[in-house]
Amino acid sequence: MSVNQALHIRTLPEPAAMLRLIKPITWFPPMWAYLCGVISSGVAPAGHWGMILLGVVLAGPIVCGMSQAANDWCDRHVDAINEPDRPIPSGRIPGRWGLWIALTMTVLSLLVGWQLGPWGFGATVVGVLAAWAYSAEPIRMKRSGIWGPGLVGLSYESLPWFTGAAVLSAGAPSWPVVIVALIYGIGAHGIMTLNDFKALEGDRQMGVNSLPVTMGPARAARLACWVMGLPQLGVIVLLLAWDRPLHAAAIAAVLAAQIWAMRVLLTDPKGRAPWYNGTGVTLYVGGMMIAAFAIRTLEVLP
Template identity: 30%
Template sequence: MSAQRPADGPARDGHLHAWAELLRAPAAFTVPGDVLAGTAAAGTRPTGRTALAAGASLCLYEAGMALNDWADREEDATARPHRPLPSGRVRPGAALAAAGLLSAAGLALAACAGRRALAVAGPLAATVWAYDLGLKHTPAGPAAMAAARSLDLLLGAAAGPGAVRRAIVPAAFLGSHTLAVSLVSRRETEGGSSTAPLTALAAAGALTTVLAGRPTAHPAPDASTGAPTPATPADKAARAVRAALAASYAATFARPLAHAALNPSPELTQRAVGAGVRATIALQSGLMARAGAPGTGVLTAALAPLAAHLARKVSTT
């Protein structure tokens, strides 16, 4: 038997790295929190159906990443020649096929999670494809991206027996954050505008206030006196978790936005976009804590260091 050529290992690693770039591997850590936040907002605990919904969410998200680069391959040949498709490291046909297969897998997993989950996953998949193939470069682009994230959170609520309507407000909060990041990302290759970073900074401040505020489920007043129930040690701990997650969200997103507002260069604008993507995890975690699931929020927040570590090797944007 002939020995394996030394070049095989590096070549294989390079191919895997190209696909990790195409699929924005660090951003994948921001996906499970959508479903978990929706589950918490609906007032239910994670179950096997939650896991299926999370798998569907991840498949549809990565389908959007692959389709995004396929749709932008000619533009990237000029603006981002290092990307996997224009550099020739991934074939356009392979990227399009991956988008189709991942979309089909996402819908199949959603169907396994139940009819309500599939009823949300269908519009989510349609939004992803509409954004990448037509809406991205129109004024409706950022709103479509925000709608996709909001639907992703609702997917988590729909996978369980809880009331989906309870997740509408948290979905709007997540959509607002996504809208802010999307507006900043529209100038990430050329920079030159402080308006979007300043607008996003204002949105981040408002969302930080929401996360640090009172939970959506308030303790019942004392039945005999009608007075508010005294805070228990668990209540105080939950309040501390909400404050910590709110601070984490602000610290992750606000500083890069301030830098991009003061100096809207392409480099600093791209850093702000990457920070906004990673800050999604802290926002999801804060929404979970606000909905009465601080433990799940803390566990989800642990994904942020993993995303940051991988982002040093693979670009988030």
């Protein structure tokens, strides 16, 4: 190593790299799901704005940001193959700084979650444990193309939805809230499978058995489309059974638009996956909010 290279070895992380590490673009799904929970609770937001804002920040920048930092630290060897310009493999976050950031944000998550009462804190503990179970050895659930995306889908959609409803209700949400939140979390498995397309080569080399690796891009994309579509059909059936035909029709229209986008995706699954993540996923989460407003008007069913 030359003298000039030695002089340029970084010992502190770049601020811009720290922001990239926690990936602001990933914060939207859990923040949106938390708001869906708030809406579906049926509780008027007046007088609760502080709790709502705190929950949104907790779900997005703090817990989701923490999970991204933990994942990048645990995936640094895979990222060195797939995306060597990422903050940790590129050296812009040097040494063990990635781990310290993830651990610090874990503690921050628990401290903020404590402010949301027992339901909010309990959900935060579950979210933190899920984040580390997904990425870290010896559990590292992301090695499985079934359990890994399933855990992330439930953590990104079902858990924050449940939390938003529980915090506003100051108790357990009604069972329609729980069922619909769970259904959308299951459907998000397909979204996470499509997200795995970007890491296809590195996952194959490092033994991460994502569905695009084990099934191939074409079959994995078809399965992801079914996994995303069928749960939404289930929500439509439930809303019809609960006498909410207009909301059911709106979600059916959203699903029809997704089916068009899925047809485009399947023409080139690997190349079109980023496009679908911006198009089809937007429609998917739009349907979530429609369902939240439908549930808001329900009386608690026996």
